[in-house]
Amino acid sequence: MQPEEFRAAAHELVDWIADFRARVPDLPVRSTVAPGQVRDALATAPPEQPQAFDDLLRDLSDVVVPGLTQVQHPGYFAWFPSNASLASVLGDLASSGLGALGITWQSAPALTEVEEVVTDWLRELTGLSDAWHGAIHDTASTGVLVAMLAARERASGLSETRGGLQAEPAPLVVYTSTQAHSSTPKAVLLAGFGRDNLRMIDVDPATFAMDVDALRRAMADDVAAGRRPAAVVASVGTTGTTAVDDVAAIVEAAREHGAWVHVDAAMAGSAMLLPECRWMLDGVEGADSLGWNPHKWMGTILDTSLLYVRDVEHLVRVMSTNPSYLRSAVDGEVTQYKDWGIPLGRRFRALKLWFHLRLDGAEAIRARLRRDLANAQWLREQAESEPGWQVVAPVPLQTVCLRHIPVVDGAPLEGEVLDEHTLAWCERVNATGRAFVTPAVIGGRWTVRVSIGAEATELADVEELWSLCRAAVVPA
Ligand SMILES: Cc1ncc(COP(=O)(O)O)c(C=O)c1O
The missing domain is CATH 3.40.640.10 (Type I PLP-dependent aspartate aminotransferase-like (Major domain))
Incomplete structure (x- = not known):
């Protein structure tokens, strides 16, 4: 590829990236592809001849994007924040x-x-x-x-x-x-x-x-x-x-x-x-x-x-x-x-x-981190004041670990039945495509971790997650 060809393709790619980032909030947070689906959708033979750049971009949109969990999504609360600021993308x-x-x-x-x-x-x-x-x-x-x-x-x-x-x-x-x-x-x-x-x-x-x-x-x-x-x-x-x-x-x-x-x-x-x-x-x-x-x-x-x-x-x-x-x-x-x-x-x-x-600039980064800390405290307060919910660990940073403990036949659920309930409501939240949270075993029992801190996540997104969680603990 010569510099002039690169210039044309790179402009197109940068436009594609900007459009992609703009539509991330409309995508399902957790990838819904089945194992092997991405592989099956791609040509098996290595290309002997140059292919059209547009074909490549189409595969990026149609095959690669659905094959990604959208960690830049405002509803991404899984594992830990994995932000990719666009300023740093330019540096890359x-x-x-x-x-x-x-x-x-x-x-x-x-x-x-x-x-x-x-x-x-x-x-x-x-x-x-x-x-x-x-x-x-x-x-x-x-x-x-x-x-x-x-x-x-x-x-x-x-x-x-x-x-x-x-x-x-x-x-x-x-x-x-x-x-x-x-x-x-x-x-x-x-x-x-x-x-x-x-x-x-x-x-x-x-x-x-x-x-x-x-x-x-x-x-x-x-x-x-x-x-x-x-x-x-x-x-x-x-x-x-x-x-x-x-x-x-x-x-x-x-x-x-x-x-x-x-x-x-x-x-x-x-x-x-x-x-x-x-x-x-x-x-x-x-x-x-x-x-x-x-x-x-x-x-x-x-x-x-x-x-x-x-x-x-x-x-x-x-x-x-x-x-x-x-x-x-x-x-x-x-x-x-x-x-x-x-x-x-x-x-x-x-x-x-x-x-x-x-x-x-550092000032904007600091403001975003403070926003996330405040949002985590907001979620902690909601869970602590809502009957049936437990905040499993202190919240010194941006992660809130939640458990919902329903009372069944006059007794709070415990043991493996509680674990089943936790994993079930976690999956119901994730299946909405609007948010993605990941469970982990903490103190011997499954817990749902809400790791706040995607660059795009505002208080309204945490509020939406909290609604999804409350709806999810009630089986359909
Ligand atoms: C506390 C801690 N240490 C280490 C790691 C590993 O980080 P890396 O993926 O950069 O190896 C993680 C990632 O989740 C972490 O949370």
């Missing part, structure tokens, strides 16, 4: 159009330095001190894996340069809570600690935050048994209920054993843009790494995940592909992001954040 387009290759500073100096600028901007906007240094990764899952690798190497005195973990005399142990996102156990296993050395610490039954006394006891037991606490992963905003672990207390407990502290704020990190929410990260300055996703609530399109560390020199020692592990991060004059994580080649992801912040 610019990134692809520039076709840059980020393997070293030299291969794309601007790619490196814009990333330094935007990670510094977000550090400032979230109230972190300048002791932190950030890089953009694809996801928080990658971020926690990088953190676990760094933790492993710190605890083992760079065992990778000898026999690796396999030659270590004492097992290294990692701690997180039972409410931690599955990416944490996954990272611990991939980093070679082994399931036997992963402790899922109990949580407070009311707040779902890690029980730090239980953490302390688990660490002491491990030390007594000849094992070494290597890392603790604290969650700020758990996936289930947005519970907030006490980072300061965890840092203090970890410090006694020299254990690394990683803070997983994948979803809740966006709230740190609001000074009134920063209490959730109290103590973070004593942690070693912090990951959060602008590609969730804040709204910079996937994949934009931030990983901040304090000791870049250590990270580079662990990750550097240069032969000498003794080489220090400050030896060179420039940042080599290839030595801050796993991949060698990097996309120009920083442009998404750069466009998003420059075109929308």
Whole structure:
């Protein structure tokens, strides 16, 4: 494709995207396609000859769009917000159009330095001190894996340069809570600690935050048994209920054993843009790494995940592909992001954040986050004041976990029958196509999570969801 052909097609595509975004509110929120339906609708043979751009656009409209759950829909309340602000979409387009290759500073100096600028901007906007240094990764899952690798190497005195973990005399142990996102156990296993050395610490039954006394006891037991606490992963905003672990207390407990502290704020990190929410990260300055996703609530399109560390020199020692592990991060004059994580080649992801912040501005983003927090409180108040409804967990952020408990034959429903009722009314809400909520097991019973925070969701949409929920608990 030549630049002039690209110009014509790209104009058409941009028009198509703008039209699509305008009609998202009229689409069903949850995709209704059956498994295999998209595949069956597409040609099976790879194209030998160029096809018409219009044919491609038609398939986008007719096959791809129905095959997507519309996470930009104002009635999207499932999993977690996955906003894709149009300003950041422009940055993504610019990134692809520039076709840059980020393997070293030299291969794309601007790619490196814009990333330094935007990670510094977000550090400032979230109230972190300048002791932190950030890089953009694809996801928080990658971020926690990088953190676990760094933790492993710190605890083992760079065992990778000898026999690796396999030659270590004492097992290294990692701690997180039972409410931690599955990416944490996954990272611990991939980093070679082994399931036997992963402790899922109990949580407070009311707040779902890690029980730090239980953490302390688990660490002491491990030390007594000849094992070494290597890392603790604290969650700020758990996936289930947005519970907030006490980072300061965890840092203090970890410090006694020299254990690394990683803070997983994948979803809740966006709230740190609001000074009134920063209490959730109290103590973070004593942690070693912090990951959060602008590609969730804040709204910079996937994949934009931030990983901040304090000791870049250590990270580079662990990750550097240069032969000498003794080489220090400050030896060179420039940042080599290839030595801050796993991949060698990097996309120009920083442009998404750069466009998003420059075109929308932090003030508008903060206003939207505050709107969502207020809408969550509105829904909590409705549920708390309506007989038969229960708000299952505190609502520190934008997620409200609901259960409806009908009274049948004079007794409130419980056990598996209650679970069946919950899953049934959840499905009735989703089947309307007007809203999409996802259930999760919380405290041993199914619960419907309402995760507020799509860019398009206004109070009227939350009001509509609440009406749908109330209608859905009464079987037709
Ligand atoms: C608390 C938490 N941590 C980690 C993740 C994983 O995020 P990612 O999809 O960026 O790997 C999620 C996603 O839901 C999450 O809620």
